[in-house]
Amino acid sequence: MRVLAIDDSRTIRDMVRLTLEREGIETAVAEDGIHGIEVLDSLDPRPDAILTDVNMPRLDGFGFINRVRERSEYAGIPILVLTTESARELKLKARAAGATGWIVKPFDPARLVGALRTVTGLT
Amino acid sequence: MTQIEATVAVPEEAGPKPDASDVTGQDRIELLTFRCGGRGFAVNIMDVREIRSWSEPTPLPHAPPFMKGMVNLRGSVLPVMDLAQRLGQPPTQDDPRNVIIVIQNGNRVHGLLVDAVSDIVHPTDDQLQDVPRVNAEDGAGMADRLFVVDDKMIQILSTSRILPEVSRPFSEAIA
Amino acid sequence: MDPMDAIRATFFEECAELLESLEGGLLALQSGTQTPDTVDAVFRAVHSIKGGAGAFNLSTLVAYAHEFETTLDALRSGRLTASAEVVGTLLRASDVLGDLVNSACLGEDVDVPDTSELKAVAGSAEATPGKEDDSDFNPVMLNFGLDPIPDDDIDLAPTPIEIETVPVSTSTAAPHSAVGKRIWRVTFEPLPELLVSGNEPLFLFRALEVLGRMSVEALDSDLASLSDMDVSVPRLRWSIRLEPTATDLTETEIESVFEFADDICVLTISQIKDEDENAPSPQAEAVPGQVSPAVVEPPKMTIKETADTAPPPAAPKPDVSVQPTPIGTAAPQAQTSAPATIRVDLNRVDRLVNLVGELVISQSMLAQGMTRAGLDQHSEAVATLDELQQLTRDMQDSVMSIRAQPVKSLFQRMTRIVREAGQATGKDVRLVTEGEGTEIDKTVVERLADPLTHMIRNSIDHGLEAPDERNAAGKSPGGVVRLSARQQSDRVVIEVSDDGRGINRAKVLERAIARGLVPEGKTLDTTEIDRLLFLPGFSTAQTVSALSGRGVGMDVVQRAIRDLNGTIAISSVEGKGTSISISLPLTLAILDGMIVRSSRQRMVIPLSAIVETQTYAAARIETLGPNQSVVRLHERFVPIVDLAGSMGFARQPTDDLVEDDTALLFVQPDESGTFALRVDAIEAQRQVVIKGLGENFGHIPCVSAATILGDGQVALIVDPGGIAEMAGLNRQNPTLQTPELAVQ
Structure with a gap:
């Protein structure tokens, strides 16, 4: 499985990468929404799933999802939102933007990997 | 082995080594022995970075007499001290066999001017002996332990204690 | 290193950056120079610290950051106005947060600090529903072990799935029937949003299959005829019979498989009795992997453009996991891209700096060799060497600029010092900074922090008056400390004034x-009196104050500055204020110097300190006594100091003979106190590579660093200020006192 993880916090990026790579999941990272699009465009083949933070400079997670969903070549890529806020409203916003699901930060590694496996159908 | 020419033993990529001068508790310690002011000394070979031939150092201003100055060690500046003087003996006499033993202690690298290197030895733990307490003889505090080779006493020096204190005015004063 | 330790280190590194941007943002708010993004950035900084802290189970930090964040959220949503008072509270909170980060970094156990001030500010916000309550934010330690993770670590709380309780099934799921044979029936009908959300029914079934044996039936009764079928509207429904492996499988566990689909599908989960069920039609009994994907396939085929959306003609992208910011890709997205940056290990940069230094040395050796070989000045080789020298210069500048850093972060740190010092002394102080963009070597920036801190504390403690005293003097009650930086040719001047x-x-x-x-x-x-302040141990405070006492005088500051090859000068107008200015080289790696010989030693005098040179023979020298002479420089007589002699080097009897080459270098270490250094000869003016003496030598009087000359010999770089000190020039020794002479 190949995953693109976007978070403006280097700590979280490193953690996500460590978590995923320990499970044999190839991980690319980006620092914000704009950078996320750039990295996404540079990945060939496209990643199997995307993880994104919400609160980021330049382009936030929802904006990022919106842009990805506008692009037909990325249709169907599951996007999970990593967020510290678990409130319903945020989920609805994520949903409205086209997110596939959400993981609450600080994330539990098993949970994160499990969710990725569920949404991608890959192991 | 009685004499080492110029530059030998450069285990350089090993980088800064932990202070290996603590000789206690090791069964087989490897020591470099050398003569200095007519007496026998040794340092843990793990603390030795290299041995190089003598070259005239650039003197340092207002330095204690044992500080001979500094020499160019492949692009970095190496402080060199006369070990005999450091131990309170007369200065080392000029001799073509004089060498500089480059020792490392933590991040500090220092050159020791000595008469000549002698050998590499592996004394067993029971051959080593603690330094008996002697009244305030100069330099007595520099040795960790003693042992005997060919009926001659060899003092194992503590590299951390040989190195002079460095002053760090600001950080100390502000701290 | 354990990867988690590395991430922990990253976290604290990042915290430092975040704290800096937090403080920077708050200061912008304070001074009214904020941009629309400032509040967001400030919020994000605290938010990120909280997020990372949660992952490391730093509960104190999380708790405080949470309160802080709540207050900032009120600001962000506009419920709270960034008044001076509010920003003041936030700035203090950022100090506390910084302290907590430090404590956490050191592994200290501290209590959650008082948050009442923050709460009061947040409470003053208009009470409107703002930030969602995320008080369920539970730090979860990363756990890479195999322990099962309890479900309640994850927020599952508001489960909006409408479970249609089918009356029939509940009634048939009588407890007495079919012991250990509880069968579940799940019906699943995706809504149109499910497809665009990236959820894939097939994958959901696969996840469900993990729970037990299942059979899936596709219900296609709603399928429209092919002609009016809209691929974006799902028409299939599924009915799944699940025979769980675990007999105690709960409804919640089944539900959790559909967690991400909860509001974009119609889901029913019910328990049935084995015998009661109408077995699904045999042909629908299918391995989930074989569920026909025809309809659930995302609507890929409705795309209009084809050419544009084709994947870019892929520059080879070898490895997904390699992730620097893309540099120089063929067509960068112009307006969206921030300047591309990469993070480089400082050691690598330093290695490059060293290599360039070696190159400079080799080049000067080459130049020497060519001169010795007696090559014609107009020969091709000499011309090429000139070119090489120019290239080396350029390369040096480029390499040095990598290490250059704006003083902004340093200045920002001082704002806290000012706040704290103001509080400690009960004085109202405002810090004004100028020239924050001025760049200087990273090491210089770091090593300036302590001296600057001390100077600023001094200014506030001793320089500024208490408010009533200021009132009495007709000044505004609030004092101003000004911190400025500017570049002056190849030096940077930093000034602290009050x-x-x-x-x-x-x-x-x-x-x-x-x-x-x-x-x-x-x-x-007056200048001479001002210079007394730099004498060791001098302190003007009547009592040792808790703030700037500690027995540290300006002499220590001066030494720190000299160790950076810098100079320091003070000026003051009684009743108006004091200004201390520090002049520093741009880099710590290269120095323009004059190579001189004195008592057979070659030494380097920094060019920046030399104001003039004269040959000894031509100079007008007056002898005041044995070994005490002065020389006339313009309108004044200044003392002569022998270079080697002042350094304590043994003089040879012949050294005192004046030769043709004997020269005087007039040096001015600290913008005052000029004196003449006597040297046996001036050899060359050259750039030299600075070799720091730090770790191995500590501070050496009269010397700031060393260098290696073209012939491989080590030479000392002289600190003229140290020489003046050593020669007692600062001590107002009457015989070396510089007499003012009326010179016509």
Whole structure:
């Protein structure tokens, strides 16, 4: 499985990468929404799933999802939102933007990997 | 082995080594022995970075007499001290066999001017002996332990204690 | 290193950056120079610290950051106005947060600090529903072990799935029936949003299959005829019979498989009795992997453009996991991209700096060799060497600029010092900074922090008056400390000034006399008196204050600055204020110097300190006594100091002979106190590579660093200020005192 993880916090990026790579999941990272699009465009083949933070400079997670969903070549890529806020409203916003699901930060590694496996159908 | 020419033993990529001068508790310690002011000394070979031939150092201003100055060690500046003087003996006499033993202690690298290197030895733990307490003889505090080779006493020096204190005015004063 | 330790280190590194941007943002708010993004950035900084802290189970930090974040959220949503008072509270909170980060980094156990001030500010916000309550934010330690993770670590709380309880099934799921054979029936009908959300029914079934044996039936009764079928509207429904492996499988567990689909599908989960069920039609009994994907496939085929959306003609992208910011890709997205940056290990940069230094040395050796070989000045080789020298210069500048850093972060740190010092002394102080964009070597920036801190504390403690004293003097009650930086040719000048009471020179002189630094009855001009402040151990405070006492005088500051090859000067107008200015080289790696010989030693004098040179023979020298002479420089006589002699090097009898080459270098270490250094010869003016003496040598009097000359010999780089000190020039020694002469 190949995953693109976007978070403006280097700590979280490193953690996500460590978590995923320990499970044999190839991980690319980006620092914000704009950078996320750039990295996404540079990945060939496209990643199997995307993880994104919400609160980021330049382009936030929802904006990022919106842009990805506008692009037909990325249709169907599951996007999970990593967020510290678990409130319903945020989920609805994520949903409205086209997110596939959400993981609450600080994330539990098993949970994160499990969710990725569920949404991608890959192991 | 009685004499080492110029530059030998450069285990350089090993980088800064932990202070290996603590000789206690090791069964087989490897020591470099050398003569200095007519007496026998040794340092843990793990603390030795290299041995190089003598070259005239650039003197340092207002330095204690044992500080001979500094020499160019492949692009970095190496402080060199006369070990005999450091131990309170007369200065080392000029001799073509004089060498500089480059020792490392933590991040500090220092050159020791000595008469000549002698050998590499592996004394067993029971051959080593603690330094008996002697009244305030100069330099007595520099040795960790003693042992005997060919009926001659060899003092194992503590590299951390040989190195002079460095002053760090600001950080100390502000701290 | 354990990867988690590495991430922990990253976290604290990142915290430092975040704290900096937090403080920077708050200061912008304070000064009214914020941009629309400022509040967001400030919020994000605290938010990110909280997020990372949660992952490391730093509960104190999380708790405080949470309160902080709540207050910032009120600001962000506009419920709270960034008044001076509010920003003041936030700035103090950022200090506390910084302290907590430090404690956490050191592994110290601290209590959650008082948050009442923050709460009060947040409470003053208009009470409207703002930030969602995420008080369920539970730090979860990363756990890479195999322990099962309890479900309640994850927020599953608001489960909006409408479970249609089918009356029939509940009634048939009588407890007595079919012990250990509980069968579940799940019906699943995706809504149109499910497809665009990236959820894939097939994958959901696969996840469900993990729970037990299942059979899936596709219900296609709603399928429209092919002609009016809209691929974006799902028409299939599924009915799944699940025979769980675990007999105690709960409804919640089944539900959780559909967690991400909860509101975009119609889901029913019910328990049925084995016998009651109408077995699904055999042909629908299918392995989930074989569920026909025809309809659930995302609507890929409705795309209009084809050419544009084709994947870019892929520059080879070898490895997904390699992730630097893309540099110089063929067509960068122009307006969206921030300047591309990469993070480089400082050691690598330093290695490059060193290599360039070696290149400079080799080049000067080559130049020497060519001169010795007697090559014609117009030969091709000499011309090429000139070119090489120019290239090396350029390369040096480029490499140095990698290490250059704006002083902004340093200045920002000082805002806290000012706040704290103001609080400690009960004085109202405002810090004004200028020239924050001025760049200087990273190491210089780092090593300036302590001296600057000390100077600023000094300014506030001793320089600024208390508010009532200021009132009495007709000044505004609030004092101003000004911190400025500017580049002046190849040096950076940093100035700390205040609008306080200025230096009380009578008192300074009195104290200096009392301490035996100046002979009684001596008159000194103002500059000379000001320079007394830099004498070791001098302190003007009547009592040692808790703030800037600690026995640290300006002499220590001066030494720190000299160790950076810098100079320091002070000026003051009584009643108006004091200004201390520091002049520093742009880089710590290269120095323009004059190579001189004195008592057979070659040494380097920094060019920046030299104001003039004269040959000894031509100079107008007057002898005041044995080994004490002065020389005329323009309108004044200044003392002569022998270079080697002042460094304590043994003089040879012949050294005192004046030869043709004997020269005087007039040096001015600290913008005052010029003196003449006597050297046996001036050899060359050259760039030299600075070799720091730090770790191995500590501070050496009269010397700031060393260098390696073209012939491989080590040479000392002289610190003229240290020489002046060593020669006692600062001590107002009457015989070396510089007499003012009326020179026509």
